[in-house]
Amino acid sequence: MGTKLSIIILHYKNYEETIACVNSALRQQGEGYEIVVVDNGSNDGSFELLKRHFRKVPHVTLKKLKKNLGFARGNNAGIRYARKHLGAENCFVCNSDVVFGSTLFQELLAAAEKGVGVISPTVLDAEHNPQPLSVNTRNPYSTIALTWLYVLYKSLPDNLRKELLPFFQTNLFGPSWKLVKAVYELSVLILEKYGPAVKREGEKIIKSRRKSTGPKKPGVKSPDSKNLETKSPNIRNAGARSLGTISSARKGKDLYQIQGCAFLLTKEYFRFYTQLYPKTFLYGEELNLALYLKKAGLRAVVADTSPVIHKGKQSSKEFTQKEGEKKRLMFARHSLFQSLPLVFLGHTTIKKLF
Numbered sequence: 422m423g424t425k426l427s428i429i430i431l432h433y434k435n436y437e438e439t440i441a442c443v444n445s446a447l448r449q450q451g452e453g454y455e456i457v458v459v460d461n462g463s464n465d466g467s468f469e470l471l472k473r474h475f476r477k478v479p480h481v482t483l484k485k486l487k488k489n490l491g492f493a494r495g496n497n498a499g500i501r502y503a504r505k506h507l508g509a510e511n512c513f514v515c516n517s518d519v520v521f522g523s524t525l526f527q528e529l530l531a532a533a534e535k536g537v538g539v540i541s542p543t544v545l546d547a548e549h550n551p552q553p554l555s556v557n558t559r560n561p562y563s564t565i566a567l568t569w570l571y572v573l574y575k576s577l578p579d580n581l582r583k584e585l586l587p588f589f590q591t592n593l594f595g596p597s598w599k600l601v602k603a604v605y606e607l608s609v610l611i612l613e614k615y616g617p618a619v620k621r622e623g624e625k626i627i628k629s630r631r632k633s634t635g636p637k638k639p640g641v642k643s644p645d646s647k648n649l650e651t652k653s654p655n656i657r658n659a660g661a662r663s664l665g666t667i668s669s670a671r672k673g674k675d676l677y678q679i680q681g682c683a684f685l686l687t688k689e690y691f692r693f694y695t696q697l698y699p700k701t702f703l704y705g706e707e708l709n710l711a712l713y714l715k716k717a718g719l720r721a722v723v724a725d726t727s728p729v730i731h732k733g734k735q736s737s738k739e740f741t742q743k744e745g746e747k748k749r750l751m752f753a754r755h756s757l758f759q760s761l762p763l764v765f766l767g768h769t770t771i772k773k774l775f
Contacts (some may be wrong), residue, residue: 423508431517667724
């Protein structure tokens, strides 16, 4: 049986989160699933712990990167492997700090339809409240332009920013101010996870071939899928919806809605592209993905699914104190500059170049 879906999990140091995420994938109902864990240059021994933990577990591939390649290129290493060596038709890209119930993959595949390149699941935060979308726009070009303006504004001296704030809010951004600010602040979460940018180097592949399950590592708690699906009112109410369908409130010809922590790249997406845009390190990946879809005439939608629980917001405060505003702005400017070619290139040229 072919691989209908391969999940790509980007790991960086926190092996307990990664083990919990992999266990969610191993519990999926149905067949034709493969798991690819990409270690993004961890230097703390966590990759070796993952190797020992999953050494006897089937359908789990561990891929070691010598250096930290960032979010896009780290995931691309897993996507390329899944497509070339596992024959994956669809790739579910997710952070290592998410867990989900046993029917998620079936629901995502059921929601796939012609013209849809990216499907995001229903995502709740650590408190089981709905998590805002990373991108929610009908025009990626205007959102990118507004993001440029916001980054420019944040780069100004403090005294000048205070003087210009009313002008920016009233005359430039208006109701889009909160959206652009939210897109910018996503860099906090991603940078804390994946560290500074480096050049890409060699890769090493280790694949689990045995068919029996390995022992659980002491002290590592795996989430209970039954508890996950019934723990909060938000999760219980999900059962009243028609799971595995695109939300009727989110349908539209020109619609781009993406959850950066978890999204499915469909067969439709791979008709036009081979991977994510590889030139950014930590900022703007969702906007670039929306631009990819716009150029190919595809949509990005959110499906009504059993919930994905994302714990990522817990680390943002630590990053803000440690790295500060200047470093975030530096990465934001760099990524936006690296993304400029996408504005002018068509999808056929993008596929050839990237």
